[in-house]
Every structure is written in structure tokens, then in C-alpha cells.
Amino acid sequence: xxxxxxxMRSITKxxxxxxxxxxxxxxxxxxxxxxxxxxxxxxxxxxMKVLSGVYPHGTYDGEIVYDNETVSFxxxxxxxxxxxxxxxxxxxxxxxxxxxxxxxxxxEITKFGLVDWNKTGQxxxxxxxxxxxxxxxxxxxxxIGVGKQQLVEIAKAxxxxxxxxxxxxxxxxxxxxxxxxxxxxxxxxxSQGMTCIIISHKLNEIAEIADKxxxxxxxxxxxxxxxxxxxxDQERIIKGMVGRExxxxxxxxxxxxxxxxxxxxxxxxxxxxxxxRVVVDNVNINVKAGEIVGLAGIMGAGRTxxxxxxxxxxxxxxxxxxxxxxxxxxxxxxxxxxxxxxIAYATEDRKKFGLNLxxxxxxxISIASLDHxxKFGLVDxxxxxxxxxEYRKSMNIKAPSPLSIVGKLSGGNQQKVVLSxxxxxxxxxxxxxxxxxxxxxxxxxxxxxxxQELAAQGKAVIVISSxxxxxxxxxxxxxxxxxxxxTGEVLRKDFAPELLMKxxxxxxxxx
Amino acid sequence: MSTxxxxxxxxxxxxxxxxxxxxxxxxxxxxIALLGLVAFxxxxxxxxxxxxxxxxxxxVVQNGYILVLAIGMVMIIIAGHIDLSVGSLAAFIGAVxxxxxxxxxxxxxxxxxxxxxxxxxxVGAILVGALVGVWQGFWVAYVGIPAFxxxxxxxxxFRGLAxxxxxxxxxxxxxxxxxxxxxxxxxxxxxxxxALGLPAQYNGTALVLxxxxxxxxxxxxxxxxRGRVKYGQPVEPRVxxxxxxxxLAVMVAYVGFELAQSSGIPITLIVLVVLIVVYSxxxxxxxxxxxxxxxxxxxHAAVLSGINVRRVNFWLFVxxxxxxxxxxxxITARMNSAVPKAGDGFELDAxxxxxxxxxxxxxxxxxxxxxxxxxxxxxVLANGMNLNSVGIDAQMTIKGLVLLLAVAFDVWSxxxxx
Numbered sequence: 041x042x043x044x045x046x047x048m049r050s051i052t053k054x055x056x057x058x059x060x061x062x063x064x065x066x067x068x069x070x071x072x073x074x075x076x077x078x079x080x081x082x083x084x085x086x087x088m089k090v091l092s093g094v095y096p097h098g099t100y101d102g103e104i105v106y107d108n109e110t111v112s113f114x115x116x117x118x119x120x121x122x123x124x125x126x127x128x129x130x131x132x133x134x135x136x137x138x139x140x141x142x143x144x145x146x147x148e149i150t151k152f153g154l155v156d157w158n159k160t161g162q163x164x165x166x167x168x169x170x171x172x173x174x175x176x177x178x179x180x181x182x183x184i185g186v187g188k189q190q191l192v193e194i195a196k197a198x199x200x201x202x203x204x205x206x207x208x209x210x211x212x213x214x215x216x217x218x219x220x221x222x223x224x225x226x227x228x229x230x231s232q233g234m235t236c237i238i239i240s241h242k243l244n245e246i247a248e249i250a251d252k253x254x255x256x257x258x259x260x261x262x263x264x265x266x267x268x269x270x271x272x273d274q275e276r277i278i279k280g281m282v283g284r285e286x287x288x289x290x291x292x293x294x295x296x297x298x299x300x301x302x303x304x305x306x307x308x309x310x311x312x313x314x315x316x317r318v319v320v321d322n323v324n325i326n327v328k329a330g331e332i333v334g335l336a337g338i339m340g341a342g343r344t345x346x347x348x349x350x351x352x353x354x355x356x357x358x359x360x361x362x363x364x365x366x367x368x369x370x371x372x373x374x375x376x377x378x379x380x381x382x383i384a385y386a387t388e389d390r391k392k393f394g395l396n397l398x399x400x401x402x403x404x405i406s407i408a409s410l411d412h413x414x415k416f417g418l419v420d421x422x423x424x425x426x427x428x429x430e431y432r433k434s435m436n437i438k439a440p441s442p443l444s445i446v447g448k449l450s451g452g453n454q455q456k457v458v459l460s461x462x463x464x465x466x467x468x469x470x471x472x473x474x475x476x477x478x479x480x481x482x483x484x485x486x487x488x489x490x491x492q493e494l495a496a497q498g499k500a501v502i503v504i505s506s507x508x509x510x511x512x513x514x515x516x517x518x519x520x521x522x523x524x525x526x527t528g529e530v531l532r533k534d535f536a537p538e539l540l541m542k543x544x545x546x547x548x549x550x551x
Numbered sequence: 552m553s554t555x556x557x558x559x560x561x562x563x564x565x566x567x568x569x570x571x572x573x574x575x576x577x578x579x580x581x582x583i584a585l586l587g588l589v590a591f592x593x594x595x596x597x598x599x600x601x602x603x604x605x606x607x608x609x610x611v612v613q614n615g616y617i618l619v620l621a622i623g624m625v626m627i628i629i630a631g632h633i634d635l636s637v638g639s640l641a642a643f644i645g646a647v648x649x650x651x652x653x654x655x656x657x658x659x660x661x662x663x664x665x666x667x668x669x670x671x672x673x674v675g676a677i678l679v680g681a682l683v684g685v686w687q688g689f690w691v692a693y694v695g696i697p698a699f700x701x702x703x704x705x706x707x708x709f710r711g712l713a714x715x716x717x718x719x720x721x722x723x724x725x726x727x728x729x730x731x732x733x734x735x736x737x738x739x740x741x742x743x744x745x746a747l748g749l750p751a752q753y754n755g756t757a758l759v760l761x762x763x764x765x766x767x768x769x770x771x772x773x774x775x776x777r778g779r780v781k782y783g784q785p786v787e788p789r790v791x792x793x794x795x796x797x798x799l800a801v802m803v804a805y806v807g808f809e810l811a812q813s814s815g816i817p818i819t820l821i822v823l824v825v826l827i828v829v830y831s832x833x834x835x836x837x838x839x840x841x842x843x844x845x846x847x848x849x850x851h852a853a854v855l856s857g858i859n860v861r862r863v864n865f866w867l868f869v870x871x872x873x874x875x876x877x878x879x880x881x882i883t884a885r886m887n888s889a890v891p892k893a894g895d896g897f898e899l900d901a902x903x904x905x906x907x908x909x910x911x912x913x914x915x916x917x918x919x920x921x922x923x924x925x926x927x928x929x930x931v932l933a934n935g936m937n938l939n940s941v942g943i944d945a946q947m948t949i950k951g952l953v954l955l956l957a958v959a960f961d962v963w964s965x966x967x968x969x
């Protein structure tokens with residue numbers, strides 16, 4: 041019974057300057073649950089986008105054989121037509137529509153060109169029963185929890201006569217009961233002959249449910265493990281995920297660590313929309329002068345949420361806890377207060393949250409510290425220009441002039457503008473959220489140098505990154521964060537990817 | 552050797568091109584469009600009626616109140632909002648100024664209210680305008696209702712209040728000093744010209760003020776250029792700088808000379824020049840102005856750089872209220888009567904001025920001077936078409952097309968820029 045429903049053969053997908061998938065071959069047997077593991081950025085999502093037609097046929101090399109025929113999808117509709125449905129981590133439901141409407145969205149049951157609401161409700165109820173969703177089909181999806189929303193997505197997939205269901209981090213946002221329920225449902229679907237591909241960071245879940253696991257690293261398939269035959273456990277998966285050689289992609293680190301600058305005590309943050317959901321759970325951390333401290337965690341662990349809540353309560357609700365800078369208790373209720381207290385936060389999403397893309401380098405650098413440039417009540421734009429010119433030189437921002445429009449710069453240069461903006465505030469503590477996301481290797485090295493330079497000046501630096509090797513390469517100390525809690529603290533001398541990965545995937549003990 | 556020279560020439564071309572990029576083509580483009588329009592009507596209007604001294608004077612006072620609105624409006628639009636209520640608000644404030652300056656004198660039952668001197672009535676009316684701005688700013692900035700909705704409501708609300716305040720009558724006439732801001736001229740009797748012994752057909756004060764204005768303009772341009780050069784900032788090519796500023800000076804001289812042959816410099820023009828100077832400084836040189844651009848450019852980034860966005864939005868609307876009040880005073884003074892229908896549709900003229908002047912619908916882009924040029928394009932167009940006896944039907948059609956084409960040109964040039 042070893043018939044393959046899907047074979048992806050020698051898939052290679054390149055983006056300008058990056059090989060995202062390198063000769064990847066994946067075989068999925070009919071009726072199995074096949075897990076795909078890998079670090080953030082390893083290429084899992086890219087592979088699934090190739091499969092589902094988000095990247096249309098022709099934009100990649102290689103061949104996809106599905107259901108015994110070679111397929112060439114031009115878009116998602118093509119792949120859905122063949123029974124391949126992908127459910128993304130960010131659910132694609134329309135919150136103000138009912139469950140039934142969502143299930144049949146863009147796939148409406150019609151009669152004489154009009155929507156047949158009676159049939160829609162009836163069919164929806166049958167599908168909801170299949171996935172164990174006990175709600176009225178007329179309930180709006182915004183009024184049910186994330187767990188149930190996930191079930192709506194699956195019901196929606198079933199309505200499309202799905203044969204191959206792909207779930208991207210299905211349990212990342214779910215609590216334990218909902219996760220358990222979802223896994224049960226997947227087992228049940230498997231017993232009915234459904235094939236599933238599941239992408240997950242929760243290794244214990246994978247160990248529990250998957251028949252096979254394919255590990256991807258740096259765009260390459262490392263191995264495919266048969267979970268039952270090989271007696272695979274979490275440690276084994278971790279080893280496959282991180283087992284890479286470390287070369288000198290990072291500048292040499294000679295830290296000079298001073299007194300404690302930042303101390304955060306009992307920091308707890310709730311979700312802004314769902315005030316009962318704890319996103320950051322009683323976090324205690326400290327950072328010393330000249331120290332680079334990493335925050336490692338899988339996506340959704342609460343890293344950015346922690347940083348932004350610390351930075352002037354700019355994310356979250358019902359925030360509690362204490363912040364001390366150089367032993368002094370400080371208030372960080374507004375962003376202005378946080379900046380004045382000496383905290384700076386450079387965002388992970390520079391285009392959306394960091395830069396005014398239609399304005400020039402000069403004005404982007406000065407905006408957070410505009411008061412420094414005021415003389416007799418007026419902003420001295422010559423002084424701004426001078427400062428921007430200095431940053432252009434010292435940070436090696438590649439642009440014709442400090443008056444160049446930021447939106448036209450490359451990602452790495454934009455990142456340098458963001459860093460300049462915050463360095464010019466002259467903070468005590470710099471929180472850098474994904475400082476090298478989406479920039480090329482050369483620019484990364486420059487950013488690492490800048491980070492080292494900042495630490496050498498006696499700043500306390502916190503680096504948040506999804507790339508574990510990056511943190512291991514530049515940090516003096518790393519906190520692992522999982523499900524909003526600090527699950528481990530590792531000093532540089534004890535750095536080991538396996539250890540951190542274990543902390544990062546550590547889940548709350550079930551009671 | 553020869554390759555060397557070629558390279559030199561090439562790099563010279565390159566640097567010229569690079570320098571020309573420093574010249575703001577969009578901004579200069581609408582200015583040239585305005586000049587073209589003036590030239591066009593100078594040729595087509597019967598007897599060059601569009602360039603007579605009196606018509607220049609008319610152009611200023613007829614458009615002054617729109618331009619005042621456009622100053623507040625461009626700030627609002629740069630921040631990514633809109634204000635539909637300013638026409639109604641101008642009418643309401645006209646009514647308020649009537650109550651403050653006139654009503655107790657002319658009507659029984661109002662004698663409990665002391666008639667204020669003209670200047671106190673003006674100050675009072677502007678304060679009421681600012682207070683209305685507080686109201687709108689509260690809803691937009693602190694409650695978070697989109698400005699479109701708040702000011703759409705305001706459009707009805709203030710028109711209603713204007714009607715209530717006036718109780719279906721008009722108030723007037725106004726004291727002469729009050730009327731002067733809309734209708735008056737600086738030293739109309741030409742006392743200074745006579746004292747200086749200038750020819751009697753010219754208003755001496757107008758000539759003096761024009762000269763002062765030109766000197767100030769050139770001095771300021773030179774000062775800015777010097778500062779930039781000192782700090783190594785790129786500046787326009789010297790030739791272009793001189794040509795541009797001399798042209799500008801010639802134009803100012805021409806208009807000043809024409810006005811001097813009419814009744815002199817309109818007081819409205821003085822008010823306007825002061826406002827343009829002050830608000831250009833506010834927008835370019837104060838933290839408040841810079842925060843406005845930052846908010847319009849990327850709201851999220853502005854929040855995360857510590858800008859108190861609510862406070863900026865709030866004060867923007869307070870400012871708009873005060874400017875709309877000033878506009879209402881200019882209208883009332885010019886008509887010498889507070890009427891309920893005053894300012895009808897003026898919000899749309901102000902908004903068009905801003906967009907013709909190069910502001911972006913998404914916010915973050917726009918200038919005070921650009922909006923003034925945009926306003927003048929509309930003003931010159933209307934004035935010229937009137938002199939050419941173009942019917943109101945065709946005028947509206949043309950105005951609509953001009954707005955659409957101006958913005959289309961903007962979108963097109965931006966896309967080409969990419």
C-alpha cells in the first residue's frame with residue numbers, strides 16, 4: 041500500500057540572490073500524516089507555496105506529480121480544484137460572516153444563480169459535524185475562539201473535496217485542549233483516508249502524530265524519517281534541524297560587560313483583542329552594559345509582543361510588571377516615556393512600522409530625536425543634514441545622498457536607516473527585532489558589526505531573531521522564550537543549538 | 552588626454568543631470584501652468600481685461616478666503632485626513648462675528664450684549680472657530696472617528712448653527728474697520744506716496760511694500776542657500792537659482808506695480824502673505840510640522856517614533872477651525888453682511904486647491920505654497936472665464952477636468968519616477 045499521492049521532484053526555487061529551495065524532493069504516501077520540520081526560513085513555506093500554486097508553474101524548476109499525473113498549477117484555484125488545500129497560520133476567515141458563509145466562501149451553493157441559503161446551512165451542518173464543531177452555522181466567526189476557527193477552516197477544506205490537506209503551524213495559536221482536539225481530528229481524517237502535510241514547530245506533537253517527518257534546512261532536504269520504524273524522538277528531530285557547521289559568518293566577539301542597565305520583573309501581557317489570553321507570562325530578564333542578549337523563540341512565542349509591550353505599551357493589554365533602568369524604576373506607559381527612559385525599539389517590519397518610505401534618509405533618521413535639532417523653536421535642517429551625512433558614512437548606507445528617498449533603498453540600507461534613527465536617540469537599551477530579516481549576507485555582517493559597536497559603547501542590546509545561528513553567533517547570553525515564558529537562559533560558553541531548541545520548544549506542563 | 556576630457560565632460564553632464572534632479576519638477580510644473588494660464592487669459596480676454604490693475608486687485612480679494620482655507624486644509628490632508636466642514640464653519644463664524652460686532656446695535660432684544668469693538672469681534676470670532684476645532688479635533692483624535700465622518704456631520708451641523716444664529720436674516724452693515732480686512736487697502740489715500748513725492752497715479756505704499764517684499768524674498772533665498780552650502784547640502788545649480796529668483800522678483804514687482812496703479816495693496820493680501828510665511832515655517836521648520844508629515848507618511852512608524860499622534864491631530868483641527876473662522880471673517884467683511892448661505896461649497900474649492908497643488912490623497916505629501924498656486928490656478932481660471940463670458944455650466948465642467956487632470960498628471964509623473 042505504498043502508493044505516493046504526491047511526489048515533488050528536484051524542486052529548485054530561487055529569488056534574486058537567494059536559493060530558497062535547492063533540489064528538494066518530497067514523497068508523500070496516500071493516507072499518511074507527513075510532518076515537515078525546519079527552522080524559520082529553512083524553506084518550508086516556500087515549498088508549500090510551490091505546491092499550492094502561489095508560485096505558479098514556470099517560476100521554479102522541477103516536477104510535481106500528484107495523483108499519478110504531472111501537474112502545473114498556475115494559481116491556488118488550480119491546486120484547490122485538484123483537492124490540495126492549504127490552511128495558513130494566519131487564518132483566512134472573514135470575521136463578520138457566519139460559519140456557514142465562511143465555509144462556502146467563493147464556493148457558494150447556488151440555484152438559478154442565487155445563493156441557496158437553506159442548502160448552505162444544511163451542508164455546513166454536515167461538515168461541522170465531521171470536524172466536531174458544535175456551533176450554530178449562523179454564528180459569526182469573530183464570536184468563536186481560535187480553536188473553533190481552525191475547525192471552520194478544515195470544514196471549508198472538506199467542502200472543497202480535499203484529498204491533500206496542508207496545515208501550516210495549525211496549533212501555534214491554540215491552547216492545549218484545542219490542540220488535542222485538532223490532533224484527534226487529524227487522526228480521524230487519516231483513518232478515513234485523507235492525506236495531511238503538517239508544518240509545525242511543536243516537536244512533541246509531531247512525534248505523537250506524524251507517520252513520517254521530512255527535515256528541511258537551508259532550502260535542502262536533510263532526511264526523511266520514518267517515525268515508527270526509526271523510533272524517532274524530539275532530540276533526533278532537533279539534531280536534524282540544527283546540525284549545521286558554524287563558519288565565520290559573524291564578527292569575533294570580545295565583550296566588555298559592565299553593570300546592569302535593564303531589569304524587567306514579572307512582566308505579563310495579555311492579548312489586546314482577547315484580554316484573557318496571556319501572551320507574555322511573568323517574564324524576568326536583565327541586560328548589562330556592553331552585553332548583547334538574544335531572545336530566541338519560535339514564531340508566536342511572544343518575543344515581539346514582549347518587546348513592544350516593554351516599549352511604551354505599544355502592544356497588548358493588561359500589562360503588569362516592573363522596569364528598572366540602572367536601578368531606577370521607570371514608567372514605560374507611553375512610547376515617549378519609554379524613549380525618555382532610555383529604551384529604543386527597532387521594529388521587525390521596517391516598511392510597515394519603521395520608516396516613512398516616501399521621505400528622505402535625513403528626515404527618517406531625525407524623526408525620533410527631532411528635539412535635539414531644535415534651535416530657537418525651529419528645526420535646524422542643516423544640522424539634520426550633517427548628522428545624516430555622518431550616519432551615511434559611519435553606517436555605510438549606500439545611497440547617493442542623505443536626501444535620497446528611503447523607499448528606494450535596498451532592505452539592508454533601510455535597516456541601517458532604522459538603526460541610525462534609534463542610535464541617534466542615544467538610548468541606554470536598544471531592542472533590535474529581527475535586525476537582519478530579508479537582507480543579504482554581506483549587509484548582515486555589517487549589521488552584526490554595528491551591533492557589536494553599540495555594545496562596545498556600553499549600550500545594553502537585546503536582539504530578537506528567528507535565526508538561531510545568528511543569535512549563537514553574536515550574543516553573549518540568550519533567553520529562550522516559549523509560549524510567552526522564559527524557558528531557559530544560556531551563557532555563551534554553554535551555547536548549543538540543541539539545548540536552545542529544546543528550551544524553545546518546551547511546552548507548558550499539562551495538568 | 553582626450554579620453555580624460557571626454558570623461559570630464561561626461562561627468563559634467565552627469566552632475567548637471569543629478570543637479571537638475573534637485574529641481575522639483577512637479578512643484579515648478581504647476582507654477583509654470585499658472586503662468587501659462589495668466590498669459591493665456593491676457594491674450595484671450597477682450598482688451599486684456601484679465602491683466603488690468605483692478606483685475607489683479609480683484610483676483611487677490613476674491614480668492615483670499617479660499618486660500619486661507621487651503622492653508623489649513625493642506626495641513627489636514629498631509630496628515631491623512633480631510634475637512635468637509637470648513638465652508639459651513641466659515642458661514643457660522645460670519646454669523647458669530649455679526650452678533651459680536653453688529654447685532655446689539657441694530658436689533659432690539661440684544662441690548663444686553665455689549666457691541667464689541669471691531670478688533671475684539673474679530674478675535675472673538677476666531678476664538679469661537681478654534682473652539683469648534685476643539686470639538687472636531689476631540690472626535691477625530693481622541694474618539695477615533697474618521698475625519699470624513701466628523702466633518703461631514705460638521706458640514707450640516709455648522710450650517711444649521713449658522714441658520715439658527717442668523718434666524719433667517721442677514722446681519723449688516725459692519726463697521727468700516729471690520730470691512731477693511733475683506734475690502735480695504737493699505738493707505739488707499741496714498742499719504743505716503745504724496746509725502747515721498749511719487750507720481751500720483753501710483754500708490755506709494757504699494758511700491759514701498761513691493762520693494763520690501765522683493766528684498767526680503769531674495770535675502771531669504773540667499774540666506775537659505777548660504778546655510779546649505781556651508782553644511783555641504785546639495786543646492787540648485789547657481790544659474791538656475793538666479794534665474795528662478797530673478798523671475799520670481801520680476802513677477803512680484805509686476806503684480807505690485809499693477810496693484811499700485813489700482814487702489815494699493817489689499818489688506819487681504821497682507822493677511823495672506825503673513826499666513827503663508829508663518830505656516831511655511833510651521834510646516835518645514837517646527838517639530839509640529841514635521842510630525843504632521845511623519846504621521847501622513849507612515850502612521851505606524853510615527854507612533855513608534857514617539858510622536859503623540861492624537862495631540863497632533865487634535866491641534867490640526869483646532870488650527871483649521873481658527874483659519875476657517877478667519878476665512879469666514881474675510882467673506883463677511885467683503886460682503887458687508889453675514890448671510891446663512893455664505894461659504895457654500897468652499898470646502899471643495901479648498902480641497903481642490905490642495906490637490907492641484909501637489910498633495911497626495913494618501914497623505915504625507917504637500918506644501919503650503921503649492922496649495923496657494925493650486926488655489927490661484929482655480930482663481931485665475933474662474934476669473935478669466937468670467938471675463939470671457941464663459942457660462943457657469945462650462946466653467947464647472949472645466950474646473951472638474953482641471954482637478955482630475957492635475958492629479959492624474961501627478962500620479963503619472965510619480966509612476967514614471969519609479
